[in-house]
Amino acid sequence: MPRPTRGGRPVQSAPRLAPAAIAGPPPPYRVAMKTHLQDLLSSALDQVLAGSDAVRPAIGLDATRDAKFGDFQTNLALQLAKPLGKPPRAVAELIVAALPASAHVTRAEIAGPGFINFFLKQAAFQNIVADVLAQGEGFGRDDSGTKGRIMVEFVSANPTGPMHVGHGRGAAYGDSIAKLLAATGWTVWREYYVNDAGRQVDILAISVWLRYLDLCGERLPFPKRGYPADYIKHTAQTLKDRVGESLKRDASAVLVDLADEPQVPDGASDADKDRIKLQQEAYADTLIARARELLGDGWETIKQTALDDQLGVIRKTLADFNVGFDQWSSEAALVKSGFVQTALQRLADKGLTYEKDGALWMRTEAFGDEKDRVLVKADGAATYFCNDLAYHVDKLDRNWPVLMDVWGADHHGYIARVRAAIEALTERKDALNVQLIQFVTLSSGRMGKRSGNFVTLQDLIDEAGTDATRFFYLTRSHDQHLEFDIDLARSQSNDNPVFYVQYAHARICRVFEQLAEKGGRWDAAAAAGALHRLDNEHEKALLTLLGRYPEMLQRAAGAYTPHSVVFYLKDLAEALHSYYNVHRFLVDDDAELQTARLALIAATAQVLRNGLGILGVSAPEKM
């Protein structure tokens, strides 16, 4: 498999996911309608405020929560009640009385504490169908890339084992937010940072080697701090297939002069546990040093084999999960290239580093961190922070001025120092955009890499499918804890929420299949002239939702909330299912009505596809 490399030299580029869509502004009708209502209200305000010294408020128009409140609402009267010294409803009456006549408005109604609700003629909404059909995959999208350049780094799971369900959430979120940003005017680049340097890789290698020795018939005790899981045995077998027994050493040679690893006794105090764990870490380090001595270059072979094998598993899982990256960036390559030293020098040149207790520190506290941080440890090894800092500098050097990092919530305390480093070198406080993904809990127990019996993301995908798994992850706000109901996700039952949306799409496809079977045709070109036939409340609900899609996308992108797309799609599917149950679309005796309804559901299918595409979920034609 290809080795990942550092920045600027992508090894494996994922295909760009954005479809070649029709560029251009979102359909203007909703915006135009709001502007129109604002003009009417503005004119009314001229009259109402004449002779008053009240400050003219901004005219806010909102979508209504419920169709019974009309199409748009304004709270103008509530805002003006106090300055005018009149009850809100009285103000509302003045405003409504002063409203000029309009061809689009059927009525303006005062409701509740003083809202003015506008009811528009259905004709105002019908053209959305033609817009959707004309723009297709491009409907709602802004592929201009003119909002700016943003790099999204996500997953970046350590290559020391398979991805678990927590990583899956970050993968689903990161992939969808990248798609969402790309669909709303951003130029997006997605990266995976491969932590293939440092002590954890040595721990991985020693674990693999000990299992390899097992396979060669050499029995050694397995250290507590090693990775005991079965996937290590698999990698050990891969190693043996590759090198035979050339890396076999006698157990006695490995263990000579080595005291037994200390064990935590039952009922030990917390202090004792911590002390013994430190001794166990030291024991693992001793084993690693011993292995290096005995193996020479062979040690590197083991490390490479282990990394290749683990990363290969991760790559397969992500591919199955429909998650792609523009680039995989290697920590080890970053170190080897000398760029870490370059970054350190830049900090030193600014007087932001100093030595203390044999270590090299950075003055992060001067930039809002709660304390200064170590860059190079007393033993000469760089900290994770040091290399990661360099990586972020590298990203900025590559002309990505906005860096979104998708991290697990356990990295919360790490934000301040990375932000400090970036601010120190760029004088920009806002370059780093961290999205913390809250924890995933499993309905049947917790996961952990050392336990050996955790549920991997691959397990989940294999059993529940990519669609159900991705949809499930994205059904919750990312800053909310997610309880992953494994049984539900695994079940191919009606309870699984992804099917509800997909089914709406499949149903529409089935209608067109039926039409073809009957030998009928649907004339898309004639649809525009037939749309005036869409006059019932179910059609109105669909028309309204279709029209809201573009603004929903913008809102979801602005708030970094792909789950908003999920909830929108559920609403759209619900409107379709309700419509389906009440009305027939294949209307034998009314060709114009049939044309109009088919156009409406074709547009609905298009928006379902577009939205599901943002989520990375398929839109099947049959279920």
Place this chain on the structure above:
RNA sequence: GCCUCCGUAGCUCAGUGGAUAGAGCGGCCGCCUCCUAAGCGGCAGGUCGCAGGUUCGAUUCCUGCCGGGGGCACCA
């Protein structure tokens, strides 16, 4: 102790200043001679953790408590 994410129906969760707070699941009652019933319609179920404050208006913003998750390394 400090930082942070939370606390909304029996359960899982939406709702980034507005109206009578919503959905799914679970419970109950209906709907297939008709484009897939993986669907639709209806009923029951709430002191939006507690207490103050700001506001014409607070589930939403602020403060303080109570309860829970996570983080506070020369680990990654």
